[in-house]
Amino acid sequence: MFSEKLLKWYDLFKRNLPWRTERKNPYFVWLSEIMLQQTTVATVIPYFGRFILKWPELKDIAKASLDEVLVEWQGLGYYSRARNLHQCAQLLANAFPQSEEELRILPGIGPYTAAAIASIAFDKKAAAVDGNVIRVLSRYYALQLPMPRKEVHQRLKKLLPNKRCGDFTEALMELGALVCRPKIPLCEECPFLETCKAYKLKNVESFPLKHLKEKMPTRYTTAFIICRQDGALWLRKRPSKGLLGGMMEVPTTPWIEVKNAKQKTCVKHTFTHFHLEATLCYRDKPPDRDGLWVHPHDFKKYALPTVMKKIIKAGLKEFESVQNSFDDAV
DNA sequence: CATGCGTGGTC
């Protein structure tokens, strides 16, 4: 029996992760699942710890402002998750629904997360299909489909146990993360070594089929380091939707795919679907009224995405050396 | 259904 063998393995090898508490905490499960979307466990752990320290329960984060949530989320990426998290907390305020169907309609909760919360937090019989599960079952059944998600979902439903559904969901993902890894899978340590079709075919790593990706374009911009005599920097808030929605930034020229030959790239950063190269430009007066002065000491009060932290760091460093050489000269 | 949406680690 698939589920029995998997659960036996899980009991022996599961990790102690901060959201895996003895008594199931739906708030912890929800928060961790949102954070773990497209994000590694190692990256999530410190963020999760800070969130539950600041907001121990759902009702606590429900009282927080979006800006407060974005400040704690800064650096984690995919900022729409933070906006949806905040909205979801406000909608619920008190408690989570327990069915996959009711969870599914909440902001930021899609098919995977709904099934994951229903099973992990409430032990409902729900099939949670994520990247791990697609990889594990694509290999186990040697699925040659280019888009195996639907097929994997059908197969997974038939594998679900009647007891310990939550553990089963976590176990399958844990197997994918620790043993049935994308690269260099540890097949010798896998409980399904003898029944895995991909292993029998001796090409485990070729599953699931990966489609070639288009090369990412590079966009170019000039970022303005607008620094006042007292060291304060001019920042503004980005529009609430889209790329880095609701986060703070230094003013920049439009990000376009045309390189200005004369300018020298100071900061490079890669986003989901393009590279960015930024040139720095120094000013002492803001271009308009859209923004505010922020002292470096107060940066932590504002939600700055990693790309802007890089630009500001490079900008202030450069500014300092310019100032110092000026000071030396006089 | 394809595209937009971050970041840090790894090889």
Add this chain to the structure above:
DNA sequence: TGACCAAGCAT
């Protein structure tokens, strides 16, 4: 250094 990857969702 750069390409690829990691517990998806919204539109």
